[in-house]
Amino acid sequence: MKGLYCKLGETAADAKFVVRETNVPSALGSNQVKVQVKACALSPLDIKLHEDLKFQRDLVPVGREIVGIVLQVGPKVTFFQPDDEVVGILPLDTAMSGLCDAVVINEHHLVQKPEKLSWVEAAGAIRDGLRAYTALHTLARMASGHTLLVLDGASPFGVLSIQLAHYHGVKVLASALSSEDQKFLEQLRPSVGVRESLVARVIGVWDAKVDLVDSCLEETGGLGVDIVMDSGVRLHEEEPEARCLLPYKHDIITLIGVGGHWVTTEQNLQLDPPDSRSLFLKAASLSFLNEEVWGASSARQGRYLHIMKDIVEKLSTGTLRPQLEDPVPLYDATVSMEMVQKNQVRKRLVIQL
Known part of the structure; x- marks a missing residue:
């Protein structure tokens, strides 16, 4: 074999x-x-x-x-x-x-x-679904009425996160890395129920004229978003071209609201004292998303199985569509x-x- x-x-x-x-x-x-x-x-x-x-x-x-x-x-x-x-x-x-x-x-x-x-x-959906559940439920404590920003919303992980958040009554903002991604996100609709867009606002960061921070603050009346989920972060002003569309860490700290949650996939994230001070003043929290922790520890095996069961049930009903x-x-x-x-x-x- x-x-x-x-x-x-x-x-x-x-x-x-x-x-x-x-x-x-x-x-x-x-x-x-x-x-x-x-x-x-x-x-x-x-x-x-x-x-x-x-x-x-x-x-x-x-x-x-x-x-x-x-x-x-x-x-x-x-x-x-x-x-x-x-x-x-x-x-x-x-x-x-x-x-x-x-x-x-x-x-x-x-x-x-x-x-x-x-x-x-x-x-195709079990891993991205597990990441979405871990980020939104376990780390960010998502609740109805929250505002969520999903960076790179058209990625497989981003799409399932948007669908899961919308199902729970969360207002979703998403960034698009290209005009094709923006068109896709604007046309994203639930499979059942009211045919409203899953994304309240698509922010086309591929367009140099669009500012991520200004768009988020405008959409939230200047209060900032409750949850931010990134797909990587620029740590320095000068980064390789492949990372040029990623948000700068200061941008995320600026657009997050009081008591907000930042869930990051950036393993090497470094915060300077002024960054920590800004998060402290907002009573905001930072969590690192590592979905492997469920399999690496048996302490919460029951919750891990419960998450996977819920993912496949929502896949079968069309709530989640990878x-x-x-x-x-x-x-x-x-x-x-x-x-x-x-x-x-x-x-x-x-x-x-």
Whole structure:
């Protein structure tokens, strides 16, 4: 049986994706489940995270968001039985690639897949859905009546965040990185109910004449937004061209309101004393979004499963609708993963087995 792995080099740029033979354990552990994989989504591999966690291995499995059919269960498995359709995320320390024909996984990393939900949608949305729930519910304590700014709203993560926030009665503002993104966000509508736009205002930061801070303050009557979710932050005035459309950290601090929450994906964020002072004066909070924390700790396993169950339920009813590329066959997995790792794919990419 073959799977896709990342062969680590001295730097992240030296990483190569290769297909290798792998073996599935014949005997299952007490709480393990053997799943026949039907689809697997591809997400960028965080090589630095694996180094930080000191996973000593040359080959890192690729493809962790899986959906499939249960083939066999361990003696103490209570949640599933053979022929159940399941969706889940392989743990960080797994030795198996999700692009194998079958994988072995603990039952506490899986939830039932609703019958109406397609394989591709389930695999393609589970990770971004988990990030959206973690950011909005767990970190930002989202509530009806709040105002949310989603930076790069047309990204797969941004779209699910917008849909989830609108469902809970939150007023959503979103930034667009191109004219195509702006048009897409302006036409974003719920699948059921009133056909109003999901986004109250789209801020086209691709246009040099548009100011992000002024637009947010104008939309909130000068009070600032309650929640900001970024997709990266410029730490310095001079940054590579690829990061030129990211907001400067001072802009975010300026547009956030009193008691607001800033949820950042910027791992290397640095705040100077004046930045901290501004956040202090507003009684604002800063949280770092790392969705891997659910799988890295078993302290809140029940909440993790509850989140995944809610995601697949909202997917099956159309409340959440992910942005997906057309499914890709397994023989194109290596090339596809290289594109994903280099951020050359705008929508979420799913391999159909």
